[in-house]
Amino acid sequence: xxxxCKKESVAEPAPVLEGRWEFRSTVTYNYNATxxxxxxxxxxxxxxxxxxxxxxxxxxxxxxxxxxxPLGAYKISRNGNEIQIPKLQRTPIITELTNHSxxxxxxxxFVIGSTGAYEDLEDNxxx
Numbered sequence: 001x002x003x004x005c006k007k008e009s010v011a012e013p014a015p016v017l018e019g020r021w022e023f024r025s026t027v028t029y030n031y032n033a034t035x036x037x038x039x040x041x042x043x044x045x046x047x048x049x050x051x052x053x054x055x056x057x058x059x060x061x062x063x064x065x066x067x068x069x070p071l072g073a074y075k076i077s078r079n080g081n082e083i084q085i086p087k088l089q090r091t092p093i094i095t096e097l098t099n100h101s102x103x104x105x106x107x108x109x110f111v112i113g114s115t116g117a118y119e120d121l122e123d124n125x126x127x
Contacts, residue, residue, distance in 0.1 A: 015099045017078070021053045021125035022065070033116025053125060060085065092123075101126050 023045055030039045045051075050065035055076075060083070062071035077084045081094040083104070096103035102125040111118040 015097050017094070017097060017102070018055050018057060019127060021055065021102050021127050023051050023053065024124045024126050027122045027124065029120040029122070031118050031120070038117075095122065096124075099127075 025042050025044050027040060027042045029037060032038055051071055052063055052065055054061045058075060059073060060076045061073040064071060074085050074087050082091050084091050090106060092104040092106050095105045104123045106121045108118045109121050
């Protein structure tokens with residue numbers, strides 16, 4: 001095969017965070033005070049109700065799927081894989097971003113002060 005006959009690989013464009021994302025599930029991770037994973041469980045839309053998320057470069061908005069009514073809107077800023085949501089005092093980490101899936105990890109969403117045990121939540125979306 002000749003060198004000039006090789007196909008050039010074309011890099012795919014980076015996935016875009018902005019847009020509409022349908023809620024798929026929330027995974028709850030329970031840890032002890034020494035960061036050892038104790039349990040993991042997944043909840044699906046039936047337990048929370050169906051909703052979707054719309055992300056722009058500076059906002060995050062939640063809507064009910066069945067009638068598009070708003071559930072909440074927040075100003076955001078992005079720093080790499082972190083999304084700062086000042087109003088909620090939360091900084092979810094983007095743990096997965098592809099053209100068709102998004103996972104946001106909320107760290108230490110609930111801490112048991114006396115034991116030091118805590119839980120992380122990871123919301124999973126598709127489009």
